[in-house]
Amino acid sequence: MLELFKSLTKTKAAAMGLHDLLDQSREATAEAKARLEAIEAAPQDLEAALANFDDWLDRAATSAVDRLGVGYALDPAWRGPELPIQHTGAGRDATNAVEILLGLVALIGSETLRKVVKGQLEDRLGGETGMTASTRVKRAAEAQAEILQAELVEEKIVRTMEAAGVTVSRRPDADPRALLASSDSLPS
Template identity: 30%
Template sequence: MSDIDLRRIVEKSVAGGQTLMTTLEEVRKRIVLKRYSITKIQQAPASPNEALQRLNEWIETTTAGSAVENLAARFVAPGYRQPTSGVPTEIIAAAIAGPLRELIGGAISKSYGSAKGISAADRARELAKAEGELLEFECAEEAIIRHAEQCGIDVLRRIDADPRAVLCSGEFLK
Protein backbone atom coordinates (compact mmCIF):
# COMPACT_ATOMS: atom_id res chain seq x y z
CA MET A 1 0.00 0.00 0.00
CA SER A 2 1.35 3.38 -0.94
CA ASP A 3 1.42 6.52 1.17
CA ILE A 4 -1.36 8.00 -0.97
CA ASP A 5 -3.65 5.02 -0.27
CA LEU A 6 -2.95 5.25 3.46
CA ARG A 7 -3.75 8.97 3.42
CA ARG A 8 -7.08 8.31 1.71
CA ILE A 9 -7.94 5.65 4.28
CA VAL A 10 -7.07 8.02 7.12
CA GLU A 11 -9.05 10.85 5.50
CA LYS A 12 -12.07 8.57 5.12
CA SER A 13 -11.76 7.46 8.74
CA VAL A 14 -11.53 11.05 9.96
CA ALA A 15 -14.48 12.06 7.78
CA GLY A 16 -16.47 9.08 9.07
CA GLY A 17 -15.67 10.00 12.67
CA GLN A 18 -16.66 13.61 12.04
CA THR A 19 -19.93 12.50 10.46
CA LEU A 20 -20.60 10.26 13.44
CA MET A 21 -19.96 13.08 15.91
CA THR A 22 -21.98 15.57 13.84
CA THR A 23 -24.90 13.16 13.78
CA LEU A 24 -24.58 12.62 17.52
CA GLU A 25 -24.64 16.36 18.16
CA GLU A 26 -27.69 16.74 15.90
CA VAL A 27 -29.54 14.04 17.84
CA ARG A 28 -28.54 15.65 21.14
CA LYS A 29 -29.82 18.99 19.86
CA ARG A 30 -33.15 17.37 19.01
CA ILE A 31 -33.29 15.86 22.51
CA VAL A 32 -32.84 19.32 24.05
CA LEU A 33 -35.51 20.81 21.78
CA LYS A 34 -37.94 17.96 22.49
CA ARG A 35 -37.44 18.36 26.23
CA TYR A 36 -38.16 22.05 25.84
CA SER A 37 -41.37 21.30 23.93
CA ILE A 38 -42.41 18.84 26.66
CA THR A 39 -41.85 21.57 29.26
CA LYS A 40 -43.98 23.97 27.20
CA ILE A 41 -46.80 21.40 27.05
CA GLN A 42 -46.56 20.75 30.78
CA GLN A 43 -46.64 24.46 31.60
CA ALA A 44 -49.39 25.43 29.17
CA PRO A 45 -52.45 26.79 30.97
CA ALA A 46 -55.56 24.70 31.29
CA SER A 47 -58.30 25.41 28.76
CA PRO A 48 -60.65 28.27 29.71
CA ASN A 49 -63.52 25.80 30.08
CA GLU A 50 -61.49 23.64 32.48
CA ALA A 51 -60.42 26.70 34.48
CA LEU A 52 -64.03 27.83 34.87
CA GLN A 53 -65.09 24.28 35.72
CA ARG A 54 -62.41 24.17 38.43
CA LEU A 55 -63.72 27.48 39.80
CA ASN A 56 -67.29 26.17 39.88
CA GLU A 57 -66.18 22.96 41.59
CA TRP A 58 -64.26 24.94 44.19
CA ILE A 59 -67.23 27.20 44.90
CA GLU A 60 -69.57 24.22 45.13
CA THR A 61 -67.20 22.34 47.42
CA THR A 62 -66.56 25.38 49.57
CA THR A 63 -70.20 26.37 49.95
CA ALA A 64 -71.45 22.80 50.40
CA GLY A 65 -69.45 22.39 53.58
CA SER A 66 -71.00 22.28 56.98
CA ALA A 67 -69.39 25.54 58.12
CA VAL A 68 -72.68 27.44 57.84
CA GLU A 69 -74.57 24.73 59.73
CA ASN A 70 -71.88 24.59 62.40
CA LEU A 71 -72.02 28.35 62.84
CA ALA A 72 -75.82 28.27 63.08
CA ALA A 73 -75.58 25.46 65.65
CA ARG A 74 -73.53 27.75 67.92
CA PHE A 75 -76.48 30.14 68.17
CA VAL A 76 -79.10 27.40 68.62
CA ALA A 77 -77.23 25.41 71.26
CA PRO A 78 -78.36 25.84 74.86
CA GLY A 79 -74.81 26.75 75.90
CA TYR A 80 -74.01 29.69 73.63
CA ARG A 81 -70.45 29.79 72.30
CA GLN A 82 -69.53 32.98 70.57
CA PRO A 83 -68.05 32.42 67.09
CA THR A 84 -64.37 33.07 66.64
CA SER A 85 -63.43 36.47 65.33
CA GLY A 86 -62.28 35.07 62.02
CA VAL A 87 -65.16 34.18 59.71
CA PRO A 88 -64.45 30.96 57.82
CA THR A 89 -63.96 31.46 54.10
CA GLU A 90 -66.65 28.87 53.47
CA ILE A 91 -69.26 31.18 54.99
CA ILE A 92 -68.08 34.16 52.97
CA ALA A 93 -68.03 32.06 49.80
CA ALA A 94 -71.55 30.79 50.52
CA ALA A 95 -72.82 34.32 51.06
CA ILE A 96 -71.39 35.71 47.85
CA ALA A 97 -71.12 32.64 45.60
CA GLY A 98 -72.65 34.34 42.54
CA PRO A 99 -70.58 37.54 42.59
CA LEU A 100 -67.49 35.52 43.53
CA ARG A 101 -68.00 33.27 40.50
CA GLU A 102 -68.39 36.32 38.22
CA LEU A 103 -65.39 38.12 39.72
CA ILE A 104 -62.96 35.21 39.55
CA GLY A 105 -64.44 33.94 36.27
CA GLY A 106 -63.81 37.35 34.69
CA ALA A 107 -60.24 37.38 35.97
CA ILE A 108 -59.73 33.89 34.55
CA SER A 109 -61.03 34.96 31.14
CA LYS A 110 -58.84 38.08 31.12
CA SER A 111 -55.73 36.12 32.10
CA TYR A 112 -55.77 34.17 28.84
CA GLY A 113 -55.45 37.20 26.58
CA SER A 114 -54.35 35.81 23.22
CA ALA A 115 -53.01 32.60 24.77
CA LYS A 116 -54.95 29.40 24.32
CA GLY A 117 -55.23 26.81 27.00
CA ILE A 118 -55.02 23.08 26.54
CA SER A 119 -57.48 20.52 27.83
CA ALA A 120 -56.29 17.75 30.12
CA ALA A 121 -57.00 15.13 27.45
CA ASP A 122 -55.07 17.07 24.78
CA ARG A 123 -52.22 17.69 27.22
CA ALA A 124 -51.98 13.97 28.03
CA ARG A 125 -52.09 13.04 24.33
CA GLU A 126 -49.45 15.61 23.34
CA LEU A 127 -47.20 14.65 26.25
CA ALA A 128 -47.42 10.96 25.38
CA LYS A 129 -46.52 11.71 21.76
CA ALA A 130 -43.64 14.05 22.67
CA GLU A 131 -42.27 11.66 25.30
CA GLY A 132 -42.38 8.82 22.77
CA GLU A 133 -40.45 10.94 20.27
CA LEU A 134 -37.97 11.87 22.99
CA LEU A 135 -37.38 8.20 23.78
CA GLU A 136 -36.77 7.54 20.06
CA PHE A 137 -34.14 10.31 20.03
CA GLU A 138 -32.57 8.91 23.20
CA CYS A 139 -32.39 5.43 21.62
CA ALA A 140 -30.89 6.89 18.43
CA GLU A 141 -28.26 8.64 20.52
CA GLU A 142 -27.45 5.42 22.35
CA ALA A 143 -27.18 3.52 19.05
CA ILE A 144 -24.71 6.10 17.75
CA ILE A 145 -22.68 5.94 20.97
CA ARG A 146 -22.53 2.15 20.86
CA HIS A 147 -21.49 2.22 17.20
CA ALA A 148 -18.76 4.74 18.02
CA GLU A 149 -17.54 2.54 20.87
CA GLN A 150 -17.39 -0.44 18.51
CA CYS A 151 -15.21 1.69 16.23
CA GLY A 152 -12.91 2.52 19.14
CA ILE A 153 -14.18 6.06 19.68
CA ASP A 154 -14.91 7.00 23.29
CA VAL A 155 -18.04 9.09 23.65
CA LEU A 156 -19.32 10.37 26.95
CA ARG A 157 -22.97 9.79 27.67
CA ARG A 158 -25.05 12.68 28.90
CA ILE A 159 -25.58 12.60 32.65
CA ASP A 160 -29.32 12.98 32.05
CA ALA A 161 -29.56 10.26 29.40
CA ASP A 162 -32.69 8.15 29.69
CA PRO A 163 -31.81 4.89 31.46
CA ARG A 164 -34.32 3.04 29.28
CA ALA A 165 -32.20 3.87 26.25
CA VAL A 166 -28.84 3.32 27.94
CA LEU A 167 -29.83 -0.08 29.33
CA CYS A 168 -31.83 -1.40 26.39
CA SER A 169 -30.75 -4.37 24.34
CA GLY A 170 -28.50 -3.79 21.37
CA GLU A 171 -31.00 -5.65 19.18
CA PHE A 172 -33.65 -3.06 19.99
CA LEU A 173 -31.37 -0.23 18.86
CA LYS A 174 -30.71 -1.69 15.42
Protein backbone atom coordinates in the same frame (compact mmCIF):
# COMPACT_ATOMS: atom_id res chain seq x y z
CA MET B 1 2.88 6.29 4.35
CA LEU B 2 0.58 8.33 2.13
CA GLU B 3 -2.03 5.56 2.33
CA LEU B 4 -1.86 5.64 6.12
CA PHE B 5 -2.35 9.41 6.11
CA LYS B 6 -5.35 9.12 3.74
CA SER B 7 -6.84 6.41 5.93
CA LEU B 8 -6.32 8.57 9.02
CA THR B 9 -7.94 11.55 7.30
CA LYS B 10 -10.96 9.44 6.31
CA THR B 11 -11.25 8.05 9.84
CA LYS B 12 -11.02 11.54 11.31
CA ALA B 13 -13.70 12.82 8.90
CA ALA B 14 -15.95 9.89 9.77
CA ALA B 15 -15.49 10.52 13.49
CA MET B 16 -16.26 14.21 13.02
CA GLY B 17 -19.40 13.27 11.07
CA LEU B 18 -20.49 10.96 13.88
CA HIS B 19 -19.88 13.70 16.46
CA ASP B 20 -22.03 16.04 14.36
CA LEU B 21 -24.77 13.42 14.19
CA LEU B 22 -24.52 12.90 17.94
CA ASP B 23 -24.86 16.64 18.53
CA GLN B 24 -27.90 16.78 16.23
CA SER B 25 -29.47 13.82 18.01
CA ARG B 26 -28.93 15.42 21.41
CA GLU B 27 -30.43 18.67 20.13
CA ALA B 28 -33.48 16.73 18.90
CA THR B 29 -33.82 15.18 22.36
CA ALA B 30 -33.55 18.59 24.03
CA GLU B 31 -36.16 20.06 21.67
CA ALA B 32 -38.57 17.19 22.34
CA LYS B 33 -38.06 17.63 26.10
CA ALA B 34 -38.74 21.36 25.75
CA ARG B 35 -41.99 20.54 23.89
CA LEU B 36 -43.00 18.20 26.71
CA GLU B 37 -42.28 20.89 29.31
CA ALA B 38 -44.35 23.40 27.32
CA ILE B 39 -47.24 20.93 27.14
CA GLU B 40 -47.08 20.28 30.87
CA ALA B 41 -46.93 24.01 31.63
CA ALA B 42 -49.68 25.04 29.20
CA PRO B 43 -52.71 26.58 30.88
CA GLN B 44 -55.74 24.37 31.31
CA ASP B 45 -58.95 25.21 29.52
CA LEU B 46 -61.38 27.72 31.02
CA GLU B 47 -64.01 25.11 31.91
CA ALA B 48 -61.55 23.04 33.94
CA ALA B 49 -60.22 26.17 35.67
CA LEU B 50 -63.73 27.26 36.60
CA ALA B 51 -64.57 23.76 37.82
CA ASN B 52 -61.52 23.93 40.12
CA PHE B 53 -62.65 27.36 41.32
CA ASP B 54 -66.18 26.09 41.96
CA ASP B 55 -64.74 23.19 43.98
CA TRP B 56 -62.73 25.65 46.06
CA LEU B 57 -65.82 27.84 46.61
CA ASP B 58 -67.76 24.83 47.86
CA ARG B 59 -64.95 23.68 50.18
CA ALA B 60 -64.35 27.20 51.56
CA ALA B 61 -68.06 27.82 52.21
CA THR B 62 -68.63 24.41 53.82
CA SER B 63 -65.54 24.77 56.00
CA ALA B 64 -66.57 28.27 57.11
CA VAL B 65 -70.04 27.18 58.19
CA ASP B 66 -68.64 24.10 59.94
CA ARG B 67 -66.01 26.14 61.79
CA LEU B 68 -68.53 28.70 63.05
CA GLY B 69 -69.95 26.09 65.38
CA VAL B 70 -73.60 26.89 64.61
CA GLY B 71 -74.51 23.49 66.03
CA TYR B 72 -74.10 25.10 69.45
CA ALA B 73 -77.21 27.21 68.66
CA LEU B 74 -79.22 24.38 70.15
CA ASP B 75 -77.68 25.15 73.53
CA PRO B 76 -79.87 27.64 75.43
CA ALA B 77 -76.77 29.53 76.66
CA TRP B 78 -75.42 30.14 73.12
CA ARG B 79 -75.26 33.79 72.10
CA GLY B 80 -73.98 33.43 68.52
CA PRO B 81 -70.80 32.37 66.75
CA GLU B 82 -67.48 33.97 67.53
CA LEU B 83 -64.62 34.34 65.10
CA PRO B 84 -61.59 32.47 66.41
CA ILE B 85 -58.85 35.04 66.97
CA GLN B 86 -55.93 33.47 68.79
CA HIS B 87 -53.86 35.46 71.25
CA THR B 88 -50.19 34.66 70.88
CA GLY B 89 -47.08 36.05 72.51
CA ALA B 90 -46.49 38.13 69.40
CA GLY B 91 -50.01 39.54 69.24
CA ARG B 92 -53.16 38.22 67.65
CA ASP B 93 -53.41 35.59 64.96
CA ALA B 94 -56.53 36.12 62.88
CA THR B 95 -55.76 33.46 60.26
CA ASN B 96 -58.68 31.22 61.23
CA ALA B 97 -61.07 34.17 61.42
CA VAL B 98 -60.00 35.41 57.98
CA GLU B 99 -60.43 31.93 56.51
CA ILE B 100 -63.94 31.73 57.95
CA LEU B 101 -64.84 35.18 56.64
CA LEU B 102 -63.47 34.31 53.22
CA GLY B 103 -65.55 31.14 53.24
CA LEU B 104 -68.67 33.12 54.15
CA VAL B 105 -67.97 35.58 51.33
CA ALA B 106 -67.62 32.58 49.02
CA LEU B 107 -70.95 31.26 50.28
CA ILE B 108 -72.84 34.52 49.90
CA GLY B 109 -71.17 35.90 46.78
CA SER B 110 -70.24 32.77 44.83
CA GLU B 111 -71.97 33.84 41.60
CA THR B 112 -70.36 37.29 41.64
CA LEU B 113 -66.96 35.84 42.51
CA ARG B 114 -67.29 33.28 39.73
CA LYS B 115 -68.08 35.99 37.16
CA VAL B 116 -65.10 38.08 38.26
CA VAL B 117 -62.76 35.09 38.24
CA LYS B 118 -64.05 33.96 34.84
CA GLY B 119 -63.32 37.41 33.42
CA GLN B 120 -59.84 37.39 34.93
CA LEU B 121 -59.10 33.94 33.52
CA GLU B 122 -60.37 34.93 30.06
CA ASP B 123 -58.09 37.97 30.16
CA ARG B 124 -55.13 35.82 31.15
CA LEU B 125 -55.85 33.35 28.37
CA GLY B 126 -55.84 36.26 25.92
CA GLY B 127 -58.19 34.63 23.45
CA GLU B 128 -56.49 31.22 23.65
CA THR B 129 -58.59 28.24 24.64
CA GLY B 130 -56.22 26.51 27.03
CA MET B 131 -55.62 22.78 26.93
CA THR B 132 -58.09 20.12 27.95
CA ALA B 133 -56.86 17.28 30.12
CA SER B 134 -57.34 14.74 27.31
CA THR B 135 -55.40 16.88 24.83
CA ARG B 136 -52.61 17.35 27.36
CA VAL B 137 -52.36 13.58 27.93
CA LYS B 138 -52.32 12.90 24.17
CA ARG B 139 -49.70 15.56 23.38
CA ALA B 140 -47.54 14.56 26.33
CA ALA B 141 -47.56 10.93 25.16
CA GLU B 142 -46.55 12.06 21.66
CA ALA B 143 -43.71 14.19 23.05
CA GLN B 144 -42.53 11.33 25.28
CA ALA B 145 -42.47 9.03 22.25
CA GLU B 146 -40.41 11.63 20.34
CA ILE B 147 -37.97 11.84 23.25
CA LEU B 148 -37.56 8.07 23.36
CA GLN B 149 -37.08 7.88 19.58
CA ALA B 150 -34.43 10.62 19.69
CA GLU B 151 -32.66 8.84 22.54
CA LEU B 152 -32.71 5.54 20.65
CA VAL B 153 -31.10 7.28 17.66
CA GLU B 154 -28.54 8.82 20.01
CA GLU B 155 -27.74 5.40 21.49
CA LYS B 156 -27.30 3.95 18.00
CA ILE B 157 -24.80 6.71 17.19
CA VAL B 158 -22.96 6.20 20.49
CA ARG B 159 -22.64 2.45 19.86
CA THR B 160 -21.45 3.08 16.30
CA MET B 161 -18.80 5.48 17.60
CA GLU B 162 -17.71 3.01 20.28
CA ALA B 163 -17.46 0.25 17.67
CA ALA B 164 -15.19 2.55 15.65
CA GLY B 165 -12.97 3.04 18.70
CA VAL B 166 -14.15 6.57 19.49
CA THR B 167 -14.62 7.33 23.18
CA VAL B 168 -17.94 9.01 23.86
CA SER B 169 -19.86 9.80 27.03
CA ARG B 170 -23.51 9.05 27.47
CA ARG B 171 -25.78 11.68 28.95
CA PRO B 172 -26.41 11.01 32.64
CA ASP B 173 -30.14 11.67 32.14
CA ALA B 174 -30.47 9.30 29.20
CA ASP B 175 -33.52 7.06 29.26
CA PRO B 176 -32.53 3.60 30.55
CA ARG B 177 -34.80 2.03 27.92
CA ALA B 178 -32.53 3.47 25.24
CA LEU B 179 -29.32 2.52 27.05
CA LEU B 180 -30.47 -1.06 27.57
CA ALA B 181 -32.14 -1.51 24.18
CA SER B 182 -30.91 -4.42 22.10
CA SER B 183 -28.94 -3.43 19.02
CA ASP B 184 -31.67 -4.95 16.85
CA SER B 185 -34.27 -2.60 18.30
CA LEU B 186 -32.26 0.56 17.60
CA PRO B 187 -33.10 2.59 14.47
CA SER B 188 -31.07 1.77 11.38
